[in-house]
Amino acid sequence: MSSFDIVTSSFRIHRRRGHAVAEAVRAGAFAGAAAIAFALVGAYLIMDRRFVVEDIITLAQTVVLLFVLGGGHAAARSAARDGATAATAIGFGALAGLVAGLLFAAAILLVAHVGLRSHLVAASPMLVRAVTFLGAPGSAVAAAVLVTAGTAAGSVGAAAAMLRADRRTAVLIGLAALLGAGLFRDVFAGLLHNLPGLAALEPMVFGVGGVTPVAAAVIAVGAAGLSLVLHHRRRPPIAASTRRRIEGVLLVVLLVLVPLVTDAFVAQVAMLVGLYVLMAMGLNIELGLAGLVDLGFVAFFAVGAYTMALACSSDPRAAVHLSFWLALPLATTIAAVAGLLFGLPVLRVRGDYLAMATLGLGEIVRVLVVSDAMKPYLGGSQGIIEIARPSLGGWTLDTPLQFYFLALILAALVGLVSWRLQHSRIGRAWLAIREDEDVAQALGIDLVAAKLLAYTVGAAFAGMAGAVFAALIGSVYPHSFQLAISINVLAILVIGGLGSLPGVVVGSLVLIGLPELLREFGEFRYLFYGIALVVTMHLKTEGLWPAVARQEATDA
Amino acid sequence: MAPRHERLEALAEWRRQSTWVDGVLLAIRLGVAATILVGFGGSLVAGTYSIGNIASFVVFGLTIGCIYALVALGYTMVYGILRMINFAHGDVMMVGSFGGLFAADALSGAGVLEAAPLLSLPLVVAAGMVVGAGVALGVERIAYRPFLHVRSLAPLICAIGMSFVLQYAARGLFGSRNRAYPGFGWMERTFEVGGLTIPMLQVVAFVAAGVMLAGLLAVVRLTRLGRAMRAVAEDRDAAALVGIDVGRVIVATFAIGGAMAGVAGVLYALVFKQITVFLGFSLGIKGFAAAILGGIGNLPGALVGGLVLGLAEALGPALLLEGFALPAPYQFKDVIGYAMLVMVLIFRPQGLLGERLADKRA
Amino acid sequence: MPDPSDLLLDVRALGKRFGGLVAVREVDLAVRRGSVHAIIGPNGAGKTTAFNCITSFVKPTSGRILLDGERIDGLAPHRIAAHGVARTYQNVRLFANMTAIENVLVGEHLRLRTSFLDIVLRNGRFHREETAARARARDLLDFVGIGPRAGLLARAMPYGDQRRLEIARALATRPRLLMLDEPAAGMNPAEGMALVRLIERIRDDLGVTVLLIEHHMRVVMAISERITVFDRGAVLAEGAPNDIQNDDRVIAAYLGTRSTQEAHAVKLRAEARTA
CATH class of the missing domain: 3.40.50.300 (P-loop containing nucleotide triphosphate hydrolases)
Known part of the structure; x- marks a missing residue:
């Protein structure tokens, strides 16, 4: 049915452009509304605890300012497009900031003085405190400060919009570097701590919660300067394929080296990222290559995990007791068979309907696994525990870092197989099916065989990930196998780029790594996923690291 | 030719044309039929439930079936017009349900709810409708309007994203604990009829749903907007050519579907007492199952599908699962709905009453 | 008769x-x-x-x-x-996002003998079959007269060439x-x-x-x-x-x-x- 359009979407927001003042007010209103929404959803409360710059500005305050900055930026761009001068455009930006500030301040005053807490759980005094810059929380002074800060932020955003492109990029890069340093404080602090010779730098750069003021200035200015320098150097022409190769190598280096030099927490996050990379490569075969929307994917992960559990633990339900290295291929194979069985009934279902059918099947599996009826075999809601760790000779894998490298090796293997499949007659057949199923059939491609193969291979990879997961955690509980995981993997693919192997890695880093590293995310990670999905579909349908558009040399 | 000869020929013809996949599908059909027979037989033999029990299950099933039908209407209308599934529809219902909650709380605080529930009910329902319609319009604007002319999976992904946004934003806004509607005065009672004890709220919900459904069918049949909607569902380009503003019709469709979902949310809260922000997911799937069961794009089909699904869910554990002597059969209640969905999608995607679309524009 | x-x-x-x-x-x-x-x-x-x-x-x-x-x-x-039996279509139905030669290679699918294992292992047979298939595809493109455009994306080709490509693709199934x-x-x-x-x-x-x-x-x-x-x-x-x-x-x-x-x-x- 529908082939996924891997080409950039041609969608552009068409709005009738009103008067510049109206545009500015509109931008400000949007910014204000967004800030208020974020506030009421409770995000600020968590962001209050982290300082971007130690003792000067928290993440919560930064986010408020960023919203307003954005509003001012948009207003100024719009005014400039209508031919206003720089000064006027900045004025409009200030207007947008004023509107946003007024709205936000009004909302905060409302929260501070009216009891909304029974309905809107985040509307608490803590929220008010989190977004107060100066003055007593909830007072008129604080509100005035908010409005002023808003206007100022709007103007700054507008000014940034008026800069020449390279300077604007430099400012953005400087700010982003500062924000990144503050947010990822733990990662970088750990890095500095572990790298030889740099340990002494650590207390100078990072405080308890964020970056020290001096370091903040250095980072921001330094990054901005670097950006300017890089922009203006003479660029030697590099062929697209060479550049891609360099990017790929850099990615690999990053993946291998960084976890080695940071602390255990980062290693654990890396481990989780590695698992999702494995799983996402599986779904990549099904969805990215063959175009099959499988929302019940988590079932294969579960099959692999439970197989490992039943084959490797000292739980009485365990049928056999194998070593990890035997149980792993067993789990992979059984998951592959599951994929075959799963795919058979839904072979002829297409498009959106396939999404719902696989969703239903996945949910049925989940209910079965958690049910009391299957408890004697699968452990019901208590799951299966005491799964043994993998060991080789006398050496047991028990740190997350070691598991991470196991996952990395498996991912490399799986990636190799994926790549080879993609660039073969099977891969071409899958692509043909995705493009135009009926024509593919008319050319002799057996849809059944091709689709079943996709399900089988995809399920095998997921099962492998599940087996490693079980061994890592040491136990399996049915509550780990929810629909949300299928959606996570789907989001990774979509945002990284369907059908693209580096995209899978990037997607996992962004969607799994980021929320884990930034504890602020907490329960909001799914909100973040949802927003990321919507934004990606609107701005860059083909993902962050898109599959290479196939252009082969004529003399290959 | 003798009939037997013809039948053998037909069989040979089927064997010539079919592949092993058809054989597997046939085996699945037989397996499901056998399972149902075994379960049903076993339940009859076990005889755990009396006729009175069964009757009360039926009443419950009809009520919940009407709620499913209201949700299914939203799916079916959107699909009829856009040929796309609104993945976020269940969450629209959830938000509508919360909208009703706040209205009910406000009325309760003013003492009106307790004193005059018959007056308050339409107000609460209206609140749910308004909120539901509003959220649905937002979903249309963000997840569907930009992709009207692009044939891809992007709107589905976007809708999935919106579904998550709605669920978790609601969680942030309203908290993750269960909420309950305040008491509706005399409607909280039960009454006796022919030996059955029926909660009045169920009857109220049933009647309210019926009124809404009748109203909607009237709109679609009798008004200009309804005609325009049917025209756009039939052939979007032709409708545009005769001067129908397709964009406005789409917006209206989403709004009406969202309003219906909002009503469903309020009624659900009345019947089940507890709502949570994660309500939308399973209700959404079941609503979709009801829509598909009846025939997507087919309005009476949504009603039929909803009732069938509701009855199946209410009677299933008693009449079917009981026969398998499973521990805790109620855990499989949802499986009945999911299984019906999967079976219909595989074997008869056009549903019981058939798709109103001539053939899917694949 | x-x-x-x-x-x-x-x-x-x-x-x-x-x-x-x-x-x-x-x-x-x-x-x-x-x-x-x-x-x-x-x-x-x-x-x-x-x-x-x-x-x-x-x-x-x-x-x-x-x-x-x-x-x-x-x-x-x-x-x-x-x-x-092979066919072309009234409104050209090429695989728009694949190159010309890839379109024809899809047509070769029927006649290629590589198995799953061959593909994963990239053994001698895989390389032989792929090279032969590419050579055949190139020959077909030359036969229909669009040889020089083998590396072009199908949707980027002029209409007349697209029709010829469709014929080449159909011919690839022998x-x-x-x-x-x-x-x-x-x-x-x-x-x-x-x-x-x-x-x-x-x-x-x-x-x-x-x-x-x-x-x-x-x-x-x-x-x-x-x-x-x-x-x-x-x-x-x-x-x-x-x-x-x-x-x-x-x-x-x-x-x-x-x-x-x-x-x-x-x-x-x-x-x-x-x-």
């Missing part, structure tokens, strides 16, 4: 209804091996539906279709392709019967003649039987050995080109005589002058 053993494609009493609409009714078609056979007729006469029945894009309601004596009606489309649905649509007379030459080469050099639907009478008359005329779902006439051209019923339904055509042209010129 031609000798059945001469026939590559033998369609008997083919019928297809869509609900209440009868699209094709009691159609007989006899395509001789090694020939070029054309189907003509007004729009909506059921020509493409007949094609769709033969390739199993839709299942016929009644009738039989035999390819070289073997029944193929109702079989799954990929099995029909394996039997040696069919015995090639079915072309309006191959000359949108072509000017020069391109039309080039197409005629291409079809001749397909028949003579590759030994492939060609069945085509076409509206361009010049092309039809230039290349066909036999013509079947469709009208309102049934066969109106069948025979050699000259017979068809002079058949009264065909003229009335579709062609028009030279005299009626000239009269029509005179009328149009008169109207244009007075307007």
Whole structure:
């Protein structure tokens, strides 16, 4: 049915452009509304605890300012497009900031003085405190400060919009570097701590919660300067394929080296990222290559995990007791068979309907696994525990870092197989099916065989990930196998780029790594996923690291 | 030719044309039929439930079936017009349900709810409708309007994203604990009829749903907007050519579907007492199952599908699962709905009453 | 009635209804091996539906279709392709996001012998088969005349080249019967003649039987050995080109005589002058 359009979407927001003042007010209103929404959803409360710059500005305050900055930026761009001068455009930006500030301040005053807490759980005094810059929380002074800060932020955003492109990029890069340093404080602090010779730098750069003021200035200015320098150097022409190769190598280096030099927490996050990379490569075969929307994917992960559990633990339900290295291929194979069985009934279902059918099947599996009826075999809601760790000779894998490298090796293997499949007659057949199923059939491609193969291979990879997961955690509980995981993997693919192997890695880093590293995310990670999905579909349908558009040399 | 000869020929013809996949599908059909027979037989033999029990299950099933039908209407209308599934529809219902909650709380605080529930009910329902319609319009604007002319999976992904946004934003806004509607005065009672004890709220919900459904069918049949909607569902380009503003019709469709979902949310809260922000997911799937069961794009089909699904869910554990002597059969209640969905999608995607679309524009 | 053993494609009493609409009714078609056979007729006469029945894009309601004596009606489309039937489409249906050579390589799918294991291990057989397939694909692209454009994305190609690519892709399946649905649509007379030459080469050099639907009478008359005329779902006439051209019923339904055509042209010129 529908082939996924891997080409950039041609969608552009068409709005009738009103008067510049109206545009500015509109931008400000949007910014204000967004800030208020974020506030009421409770995000600020968590962001209050982290300082971007130690003792000067928290993440919560930064986010408020960023919203307003954005509003001012948009207003100024719009005014400039209508031919206003720089000064006027900045004025409009200030207007947008004023509107946003007024709205936000009004909302905060409302929260501070009216009891909304029974309905809107985040509307608490803590929220008010989190977004107060100066003055007593909830007072008129604080509100005035908010409005002023808003206007100022709007103007700054507008000014940034008026800069020449390279300077604007430099400012953005400087700010982003500062924000990144503050947010990822733990990662970088750990890095500095572990790298030889740099340990002494650590207390100078990072405080308890964020970056020290001096370091903040250095980072921001330094990054901005670097950006300017890089922009203006003479660029030697590099062929697209060479550049891609360099990017790929850099990615690999990053993946291998960084976890080695940071602390255990980062290693654990890396481990989780590695698992999702494995799983996402599986779904990549099904969805990215063959175009099959499988929302019940988590079932294969579960099959692999439970197989490992039943084959490797000292739980009485365990049928056999194998070593990890035997149980792993067993789990992979059984998951592959599951994929075959799963795919058979839904072979002829297409498009959106396939999404719902696989969703239903996945949910049925989940209910079965958690049910009391299957408890004697699968452990019901208590799951299966005491799964043994993998060991080789006398050496047991028990740190997350070691598991991470196991996952990395498996991912490399799986990636190799994926790549080879993609660039073969099977891969071409899958692509043909995705493009135009009926024509593919008319050319002799057996849809059944091709689709079943996709399900089988995809399920095998997921099962492998599940087996490693079980061994890592040491136990399996049915509550780990929810629909949300299928959606996570789907989001990774979509945002990284369907059908693209580096995209899978990037997607996992962004969607799994980021929320884990930034504890602020907490329960909001799914909100973040949802927003990321919507934004990606609107701005860059083909993902962050898109599959290479196939252009082969004529003399290959 | 003798009939037997013809039948053998037909069989040979089927064997010539079919592949092993058809054989597997046939085996699945037989397996499901056998399972149902075994379960049903076993339940009859076990005889755990009396006729009175069964009757009360039926009443419950009809009520919940009407709620499913209201949700299914939203799916079916959107699909009829856009040929796309609104993945976020269940969450629209959830938000509508919360909208009703706040209205009910406000009325309760003013003492009106307790004193005059018959007056308050339409107000609460209206609140749910308004909120539901509003959220649905937002979903249309963000997840569907930009992709009207692009044939891809992007709107589905976007809708999935919106579904998550709605669920978790609601969680942030309203908290993750269960909420309950305040008491509706005399409607909280039960009454006796022919030996059955029926909660009045169920009857109220049933009647309210019926009124809404009748109203909607009237709109679609009798008004200009309804005609325009049917025209756009039939052939979007032709409708545009005769001067129908397709964009406005789409917006209206989403709004009406969202309003219906909002009503469903309020009624659900009345019947089940507890709502949570994660309500939308399973209700959404079941609503979709009801829509598909009846025939997507087919309005009476949504009603039929909803009732069938509701009855199946209410009677299933008693009449079917009981026969398998499973521990805790109620855990499989949802499986009945999911299984019906999967079976219909595989074997008869056009549903019981058939798709109103001539053939899917694949 | 031609000798059945001469026939590559033998369609008997083919019928297809869509609900209440009868699209094709009691159609007989006899395509001789090694020939070029054309189907003509007004729009909506059921020509493409007949094609769709033969390739199993839709299942016929009644009738039989035999390819070289073997029944193929109702079989799954990929099995029909394996039997040696390939087609092109009225509105070009290429794989838009694949390059020209990749499109043709998809056509090679049927004839490639690499297994799953061969692919994962990238062994000698894989490399041999892939190299041979690419060479064959290149040859086919040259054969249809778009060799230099092998690396171009299909959707970036000009229309005429796209049509040729579709033919190359169909030929890659090594069919015995090639079915072309309006191959000359949108072509000017020069391109039309080039197409005629291409079809001749397909028949003579590759030994492939060609069945085509076409509206361009010049092309039809230039290349066909036999013509079947469709009208309102049934066969109106069948025979050699000259017979068809002079058949009264065909003229009335579709062609028009030279005299009626000239009269029509005179009328149009008169109207244009007075307007």
